[in-house]
Ligand code: ASP
């Protein structure tokens with residue numbers, strides 16, 4: 208028995224072409240020298256997008272265009288295989304697997320075109336095909352390096368509810384299947400390569416965990432097998448203290464807590480699928496974010512406790528593609544149901560509300576939604592409050608798209624007096640005008656709204672104020688594979 212069980216997930220860019228696949232296989236094979244290794248893979252980058260595009264074209268009857276896309280996907284995989292150092296027989300076997308999967312895709316698209324209907328269930332089947340193409344290739348490359356490896360379809364392992372397009376795992380049956388199917392392979396020193404993103408309902412219908420869901424696949428499998436750690440191999444050096452396009456001095460954060468990582472996943476630093484950490488939190492399994500293009504970098508370790516840092520601030524995040532909606536007028540003080548009606552309206556139009564702020568004078572209530580949701584939200588609110596607007600109980604419902612949310616994130620800010628003071632003094636010095644403020648009672652983030660043209664200035668000022676660009680001595684240990 209090897210000492211540890213490590214689950215490694217390789218994202219789309221980490222298996223994006225032949226040289227990336229070779230590098231990923233090398234990382235997995237060399238880790239397998241020391242530990243038991245389970246690999247989870249995404250589709251090659253852009254393949255899932257293209258499959259969804261093919262499905263949508265088929266739905267609108269554009270069969271020929273859909274078939275063109277499938278041909279391009281075949282070509283990509285064929286060209287990749289040609290470049291990989293595999294023997295002729297393996298290559299032929301893989302190519303016939305690819306042709307079988309794409310024949311399924313062709314049939315599914317034809318059926319969709321015929322019916323002019325794309326159900327969430329068939330969309331899941333079509334969008335899952337990219338992982339079914341990539342996993343056997345990665346397994347073959349690991350085997351070519353002399354480490355036994357075999358592809359396993361996650362439909363055999365991850366049991367989910369029947370919510371197509373965003374299924375949730377059922378952990379008990381998942382655990383049983385993983386023990387039965389994966390444990391014996393791992394005990395033999397085999398490196399199973401599992402298709403990310405996919406599961407199957409109890410009735411056996413294929414489901415997906417939502418876009419970007421193979422991170423979640425990796426942590427679901429880590430929890431099911433009680434792995435010692437999970438490593439998400441991606442194309443950045445870990446979780447950064449700010450978006451490097453805004454702040455060139457941004458640095459990799461050595462260690463953060465589950466909670467901080469979840470705040471960051473939500474607020475812009477899109478390195479992790481937001482649900483990823485849910486699966487491992489009860490078991491306190493550490494999750495690393497590492498760069499498969501620079502495996503010498505230590506990356507970021509995400510743990511239950513994180514690591515405290517003076518002042519507690521870990522990162523500054525910003526999102527610009529959001530809009531502010533305000534509803535106001537002195538008379539809304541007397542309307543006790545305004546808040547309720549406002550948010551039942553946003554719920555009805557499925558607008559995702561990112562931040563809410565209401566002053567205690569109750570003259571005004573404002574909230575932020577993704578810009579894509581803004582127009583329909585305002586229209587629905589105007590309809591909901593049409594009587595009140597007519598009688599001037601509500602004076603205005605306004606929309607401002609030229610704003611941004613900036614957030615200061617760090618779990619140990621909790622109970623540290625003066626963090627808000629430092630935040631707003633730093634912004635004041637830079638003459639950044641603050642439109643609205645929200646601090647959740649969790650105190651692991653202070654969020655505020657600024658004008659879009661001040662977003663960069665705000666992030667740079669706060670990154671400097673909390674010295675997030677300073678070189679930190681990296682006390683965090685390294686993940687099992689360096
Ligand atoms: N291939 C899927 C997607 O692009 C899942 C993933 O990459 O995590 O959404």
Ligand code: MG
Pocket residue numbers: 218219249419
């Ligand atoms: Mg992805």
